[in-house]
Amino acid sequence: MKKAATVPRKTLVAREDLLNKVSEIAKDQGCSLFELVNDLFQLVIQCNKMGFVLRQTVEDCRVLELAKSSGFILGLERLWYDMVDMAYMADKSASLKSWFDSGVWFAARYDIVNSESFAKFKEELYVFTWNAPEFVFEHEGNNLFVRVTSPRFTEAYSFLFASFLVGALETFGYELVNKEVLRGMIRINSVRNVV
Amino acid sequence: MTQRKGKKLVYVNSNLVDSVAKASHERGETISKFFEDALTHAIKVASMGCDLKEFGQFFEVLYAQRILGGAFVPLDVLNFLTTVTFKHSRGALSDVWFDSGVWHGKYLKERFVDPVLSLEVFLTASRWDLSEVEVKRFGDVTRVRCVSTVLSEEASQVLSRFVEGIMHSFGYKLQKNDVMKGMIILEFSV
Numbered sequence: 001m002k003k004a005a006t007v008p009r010k011t012l013v014a015r016e017d018l019l020n021k022v023s024e025i026a027k028d029q030g031c032s033l034f035e036l037v038n039d040l041f042q043l044v045i046q047c048n049k050m051g052f053v054l055r056q057t058v059e060d061c062r063v064l065e066l067a068k069s070s071g072f073i074l075g076l077e078r079l080w081y082d083m084v085d086m087a088y089m090a091d092k093s094a095s096l097k098s099w100f101d102s103g104v105w106f107a108a109r110y111d112i113v114n115s116e117s118f119a120k121f122k123e124e125l126y127v128f129t130w131n132a133p134e135f136v137f138e139h140e141g142n143n144l145f146v147r148v149t150s151p152r153f154t155e156a157y158s159f160l161f162a163s164f165l166v167g168a169l170e171t172f173g174y175e176l177v178n179k180e181v182l183r184g185m186i187r188i189n190s191v192r193n194v195v
Numbered sequence: 196m197t198q199r200k201g202k203k204l205v206y207v208n209s210n211l212v213d214s215v216a217k218a219s220h221e222r223g224e225t226i227s228k229f230f231e232d233a234l235t236h237a238i239k240v241a242s243m244g245c246d247l248k249e250f251g252q253f254f255e256v257l258y259a260q261r262i263l264g265g266a267f268v269p270l271d272v273l274n275f276l277t278t279v280t281f282k283h284s285r286g287a288l289s290d291v292w293f294d295s296g297v298w299h300g301k302y303l304k305e306r307f308v309d310p311v312l313s314l315e316v317f318l319t320a321s322r323w324d325l326s327e328v329e330v331k332r333f334g335d336v337t338r339v340r341c342v343s344t345v346l347s348e349e350a351s352q353v354l355s356r357f358v359e360g361i362m363h364s365f366g367y368k369l370q371k372n373d374v375m376k377g378m379i380i381l382e383f384s385v
Contacts, residue, residue: 008209013227018234019203025241034206039247040237041211044229046251048218050258057254058236064257065243067267068323075273075321077266079295083276083288090283098275106269128267164269 009034063127070106070124077131081154088156099160103167112172121172142194144174148186155183162186255306255313256320263302270324274347281349292353296360303361310365311337314358322354337367341379348376355379 019033026036047057067074088095106125110117122137129135134149146165153161162181165188170176174190181187212226219229240250259265268276280288299317300310307313315330318341322328327342339358346354355374358381362369367383374380 009206010209010212011204012207012212012230013202013204014231014234016201016203018231018238019205021238022234025238028241029246034208036237036247037205038208038211040233041207041215043247043251044218044233045211045214047254048221052258053222054233054236058239058250060257061240061250061253062243064253064320071270072267073270073273073322073324074260074265074267076260076295076298077264078298079291080266080268080273080276082291083273083280086280086284086287087276090279094279095275098272102269102272105271130261131264131266160272164272 066124066127070109070128072128077152081152081157084160085154085156088160095156095160096163099163100167103164103169104171106164107168107171110172118172121168125168142192143177144169144188144190144192146186146188146190149184151184153184158183158186162188166190252316253320256317259299259302259306259317260321263299265321270345274350277349277353278347281352288353289356292356293360293363296357296362297364298360299357300361300364304365311362311367314339314361318358324350335384336370337362337383339379339381339383343377346377351376351379355381 022036022040023033026033029036031039044054047054064074084095107121110121112118126135129148131152132148132150134147136145136147138145138147146169148161148165158181162179165186166176166179169188169190173193175193177189177191179186179188215229215233216226219226222229224232237247240247243250245253257265277288303310303313303317311330311332315328318325318328322341324345325341325343327340329338329340331338331340339362341354341358343351351374355372358379359369359372362381362383367385369381370384371380371382
């Protein structure tokens, strides 16, 4: 019988509750605690080589999970802009309606009567607009001002994304007061309908 | 495994411990603190439903997308954009998807030792509208198969052009192309 190669080992100490939990995960995944901890260390080294810490990578990967459950898809920004420009040129009103409807759908996923939902909506929207250097929501009484700036947005994308935002805000009960849209810049002023 | 005051000892591959000790030292943390943080994150990763190896691959994809200028778009909007542009500018649409594939392909080729295999991870991690992605080699032929229950005819067509663009960057030529609603089967050879 061939003798199994022995891997040189060291021991490390860690909190018992954490190790017990990780041990359960290893069992669920059909591997040993030794294998799982080694995989974990390999991941830490991989992240380190790329200039990241594990905490940051876990948070970043949660973005993918969040996008998946929120009906968003990830792709090359330039490709989206090219498609948006073509669609906007081909059928402007249908394009605007499509983005507006998508904004309504996105906002309707939240419990809109719960005040904490709007904060969650904003937080998740920030995540999905990592391509916009400035994305600000400012509340002033019942008024809400939204500012989006990105030098990369095309004119068509600016108008369509503004339509998405208006759709989402209306779903949360904000009525549009006025909006200003230019290439790479969106300014929306809306007021909350108080019943 | 020895037990002591709420702490436990665990065996780890010696070489890996040395590398991680170096990383923790660079960050000004003790290896124990670093290790416990890593365990906490391993638990979070498991709660996301993936194992650590899958997580590492997904992270590489996310990192690549950030470098390449990735952006999120609502899936319904993407479907709308595809349908409208396919109807009005089919040729131009096909070209932009192919060019985007070439762009991605060049990056994957530089970044991964086996870029063809990385394509499977890349598509799985970034196109969650696909229910199945398979990249397989059969001798000189490489077959890419994507299946989706939600992909329209138009979306299938443009995605196939994207994959063609990527494989073109890797130096592969399209040999067979079988694309229909929700199903893409492409075969390439060098």
